Amino acid sequence: MRRRILLTAVAVCALGIAVLFVPFSLLVRDQSRAEDLLELQRMAAVAAHRIPDPAFGVIEMPQLGDGESEHFYAVYDRAGRRVAGDGPATADPVVAAALTQTAAAGVIGDEIIGAVALGPGGGEVTGAVRVTEPLAESFARTRDAIAGILGLALAAIAIAAVAGSWLFRRLLLPLDRLRSAAGRLGDGDFTVTAPRSGLPELDQVAAAVDSAAERIGRLVERERAFSADASHQLKTPLAAAKVVVETELMVPRADRTAVLHETLEALDRMTATVTQLLTLARDDHSARAPIPVDRLLTDAEQRWASAFHRAGRRLHVDDGAGVDVHASATALAHVLDVLLDNALHHGAGSVALAARRVAQGVVVTVADTGSVARSADQMFHRRQPGAGGTGIGLALARTLADAEGARLRLQEPDPTTFELLLPTSPASPIQRRA
Incomplete structure (x- = not known):
C-alpha cells in the first residue's frame, strides 16, 4: 500500500x-x-x-x-x-x-x-x-x-514523494488502529471502541465498527442468556412431568387419560417455554402494542392454577387494574412465571397476584406468607448456570423487566412480596443484560 x-x-x-x-x-x-x-x-x-x-x-x-x-x-x-x-x-x-x-x-x-x-x-x-x-x-x-527549471521540477517530484510518504504515515496509523480494533472484535471482544483519527472517512468506518461490535455483542449475549435461562426455566415443567410419571409408576390410577393430560400439559409448558425464550432472545424491541394488565394476570392464573392445586396451595388473582401497558406480552408473561414459580417452590402458604394503579403506571405484586433471608441485591444476582436454588430465574426476570422499561424489586422480605412497576406510556427499552 x-x-x-x-x-x-x-x-x-x-x-x-x-x-x-x-x-x-x-x-x-x-x-x-x-x-x-x-x-x-x-x-x-x-x-x-x-x-x-x-x-x-x-x-x-x-x-x-x-x-x-x-x-x-x-x-x-x-x-x-x-x-x-x-x-x-x-x-x-x-x-x-x-x-x-x-x-x-x-x-x-x-x-x-x-x-x-x-x-x-x-x-x-x-x-x-x-x-x-x-x-x-x-x-x-x-x-x-x-536545466534550472528541470531541477525545480525534479525537486517538486521529490517533495511529492516526501509528501506521499508523510500522507501514508498519516493514514497508516489510524488504519492500524482500526485493524487492531477489528481484530479484537473478531476475537470476541465486543466492548472494543475503534479510535477516532479526525479524518471523516476513517471516523465513519470506526463508527461502523463500533456499531457492529455493539450489535454482535447484544446478539451473542442474548444467545448465551438463552442457553442459561432455558436450562433453568425448563426445570419446572420437566420436574412436573417426572412427578406425574413417577407417581403413576408407584401408584397407578384408574383414569389413564388424566395421566396423559398432565404429562401433555407439562410437555406443552416446556414447548411454550422454549418458544418464549427464543422469542425474547431475538426480540429487537421494534414494536410494542398496548396490553391489558388484567389479561396478563388472567393468563398467568390459567397457566399456574393446576400446579398450585397439585401442591395443595391457593393462588388468588386480583386483576382489577383495568389499564393497558406498552410492553412485550411474552416478556411480561415470563416475568410473572418466574415470580409465581419462585413463590410455588420457595415460598409458603397462599399466593396473591394483584395489580393496582399508581402515579407512574401499574404495580403488579406477587406475595406469599414465606420469608427470605437474603438481601434484595442478592435475590437478583445471577448465579452460574447449573447452580441449585434461586438466582437464575429472578435475575432473568429483572433483565426482562429492565428491557421493557419496567422495574422489578423485592418489596418485603417477610412476608415475601415482589413488586413489578409497569409504565403505562411507551418507554425507551433498556437493552438486555446478561
Missing part, C-alpha cells in the same frame, strides 16, 4: 510537470532569444557612441566589449560597405534593416545579430554598427535556464 501511494503521488506530480514543462521550456527559449537580441542591440547602441562617423573615411575600431565573451563588432557606411571590424564585406539583411529602421536584430546562420544606425545628433544616417555572437552561446544560456 505504501508503494502504491508513493507511486501515485509521484506519477501525478510528474504528469502535471510534464504537461507544463514543454510549453514552459518553449516560452523560456523564446524569451531568452528575445533578451539576447535586445542585449545585442543595446551593445551596438553603446558602441555607436564610441565609434567615429564612417562618413570621414576609414576608421579605427576602439577596444569594445568586456574581453570575456565572444562578441564581434563591425561598422558599415551608408552604402552598406564594411569599413571596419569583423563582419561580411557588405551589409547583411539585419544591417540593411538598421540602416533604414534605425535598429534591427535577428539570426543569420550560426550567429545572432544586433545592429544600430549611426548618425551625428540623430540626424541623417551615415552608417551602422553590427554586433554578433555565436548562436551556440545563446543556446547554452537557454539550456542552462531550462
Whole structure:
C-alpha cells in the first residue's frame, strides 16, 4: 500500500510537470532569444557612441566589449560597405534593416545579430554598427535556464514523494488502529471502541465498527442468556412431568387419560417455554402494542392454577387494574412465571397476584406468607448456570423487566412480596443484560 501511494503521488506530480514543462521550456527559449537580441542591440547602441562617423573615411575600431565573451563588432557606411571590424564585406539583411529602421536584430546562420544606425545628433544616417555572437552561446544560456527549471521540477517530484510518504504515515496509523480494533472484535471482544483519527472517512468506518461490535455483542449475549435461562426455566415443567410419571409408576390410577393430560400439559409448558425464550432472545424491541394488565394476570392464573392445586396451595388473582401497558406480552408473561414459580417452590402458604394503579403506571405484586433471608441485591444476582436454588430465574426476570422499561424489586422480605412497576406510556427499552 505504501508503494502504491508513493507511486501515485509521484506519477501525478510528474504528469502535471510534464504537461507544463514543454510549453514552459518553449516560452523560456523564446524569451531568452528575445533578451539576447535586445542585449545585442543595446551593445551596438553603446558602441555607436564610441565609434567615429564612417562618413570621414576609414576608421579605427576602439577596444569594445568586456574581453570575456565572444562578441564581434563591425561598422558599415551608408552604402552598406564594411569599413571596419569583423563582419561580411557588405551589409547583411539585419544591417540593411538598421540602416533604414534605425535598429534591427535577428539570426543569420550560426550567429545572432544586433545592429544600430549611426548618425551625428540623430540626424541623417551615415552608417551602422553590427554586433554578433555565436548562436551556440545563446543556446547554452537557454539550456542552462531550462536545466534550472528541470531541477525545480525534479525537486517538486521529490517533495511529492516526501509528501506521499508523510500522507501514508498519516493514514497508516489510524488504519492500524482500526485493524487492531477489528481484530479484537473478531476475537470476541465486543466492548472494543475503534479510535477516532479526525479524518471523516476513517471516523465513519470506526463508527461502523463500533456499531457492529455493539450489535454482535447484544446478539451473542442474548444467545448465551438463552442457553442459561432455558436450562433453568425448563426445570419446572420437566420436574412436573417426572412427578406425574413417577407417581403413576408407584401408584397407578384408574383414569389413564388424566395421566396423559398432565404429562401433555407439562410437555406443552416446556414447548411454550422454549418458544418464549427464543422469542425474547431475538426480540429487537421494534414494536410494542398496548396490553391489558388484567389479561396478563388472567393468563398467568390459567397457566399456574393446576400446579398450585397439585401442591395443595391457593393462588388468588386480583386483576382489577383495568389499564393497558406498552410492553412485550411474552416478556411480561415470563416475568410473572418466574415470580409465581419462585413463590410455588420457595415460598409458603397462599399466593396473591394483584395489580393496582399508581402515579407512574401499574404495580403488579406477587406475595406469599414465606420469608427470605437474603438481601434484595442478592435475590437478583445471577448465579452460574447449573447452580441449585434461586438466582437464575429472578435475575432473568429483572433483565426482562429492565428491557421493557419496567422495574422489578423485592418489596418485603417477610412476608415475601415482589413488586413489578409497569409504565403505562411507551418507554425507551433498556437493552438486555446478561
